[in-house]
Amino acid sequence: METNIKKILNDIKQLKIQGATNIAKAGLRAYIFKHDSKTKKQLINARPTEPLLVNVLNKADKEGQEFILKHLEITQEKINKFVLKLIKNNSVVFTHCHSLSVVNALIYAKKKGKKFEVYNTETRPLYQGRKTATELAKAGIKITNFIDSGARIALTKSQDTRDVDLIFFGADAILKKGVINKVGSGMFAESAFLNKIPIYILADSWKFANKIKLEERDFKEVWKKTPKGIKIKNPAFEMIPKKYVKAIISDLGILSYDKFLKNVR
């Protein structure tokens, strides 16, 4: 029992388990195994930028596991249906990192017969974009994987790429001022805004938080044997200011940012 919790904690810390939803589900499994405040604290501290994990663990005390898993399932089903309506045939969708909410919705659209292709970014330093690309390719979705610094080329028509029609990002946290998602998201959002590409956030409303600590990860993920005199910055997340977000697609529906904020509290 003890080993299972240790393994889950390590897997979350090392990003073998990644993405807000997977982290919350794994955290819930561990907390059900060992239902005490020490375990809860350890889980919450494993990835500090995850309000869904915090909410799920708090709700586990009152509502129980089944209610939570059902809620997460229903949220994904709602997201899938909204995304299906948004994707037009022959469109290009852009995404970054690995979001289960996004990947599941795209696979659902493909299964429902939508014809579209996806551009995504590799997401250095841990390459979660490769996970996204692999899963989409496996589902038969045409996918082109770009280096992170090629994002502007990915977003707008270039030599052999098309204009992106819409962007789907997941979220780690939804704050009053903007959405927190994988580092790079804010930069892509600025470029998308300049090019009038709509950004949709696919996320559970339980990711709403008043305040959140932004995780900064080990420099070794970026450059293991850094020569002397070089400081490495490895921020895991950044904010997409709310003015760049067309709508949030969640269990509360497809809502403008302000409407989401009104409904979530």
Ligand code: RUB
């Ligand atoms: C993952 C990431 C995802 C969100 C949402 O970052 O930024 O977009 O967590 O994911 P990391 P989901 O790889 O550092 O965990 O839609 O699966 O909840």
